[in-house]
Amino acid sequence: QVQLVESGGGLVQAGGSLRLSCAVSGRTFNQYAMGWFRQAPGKEREFVAGISWSGASISDFVKGRFTISGDNAKNTVYLQMNSLKPEDTAAYYCAARSGIFGASQNAARYDFWGQGTQVTVSS
Numbered sequence: 001q002v003q004l005v006e007s008g009g010g011l012v013q014a015g016g017s018l019r020l021s022c023a024v025s026g027r028t029f030n031q032y033a034m035g036w037f038r039q040a041p042g043k044e045r046e047f048v049a050g051i052s053w054s055g056a057s058i059s060d061f062v063k064g065r066f067t068i069s070g071d072n073a074k075n076t077v078y079l080q081m082n083s084l085k086p087e088d089t090a091a092y093y094c095a096a097r098s099g100i101f102g103a104s105q106n107a108a109r110y111d112f113w114g115q116g117t118q119v120t121v122s123s
Helices: none
Strands: 003-007 010-013 018-025 032-039 046-052 055-058 066-071 076-081 090-098 117-122
Touching (some): 003 090, 018 090, 032 066, 032 076, 046 066, 046 076, 055 066
Parallel strands (some): 010 117
Antiparallel strands (some): 003 018, 032 046, 032 090, 046 055, 066 076, 090 117
């Protein structure tokens, strides 16, 4: 069993930055493929970024603005978000699945989820 706890969300003006953290407990995160997803009100949950043994992936709509990384010593995965836009407003979730398969853009393929952290970008 693994537990995921997100932090770092908040209110920021357009053009600003936030760094989300996902603290992993129960196992070391590099045994898993990790993903960041987001969900805005009335919309489906969408893939933002993923990281695993095979590398990192970023969705086209945040490419060049967001970066995913991991810190083995802290057992934490990060999502650095720069040049934020009002359309980035959403609840952001960290997720984990078996590392054998690598990260996936399909939320249904993840076994563990954090509680989410809210990001609100004002115009």
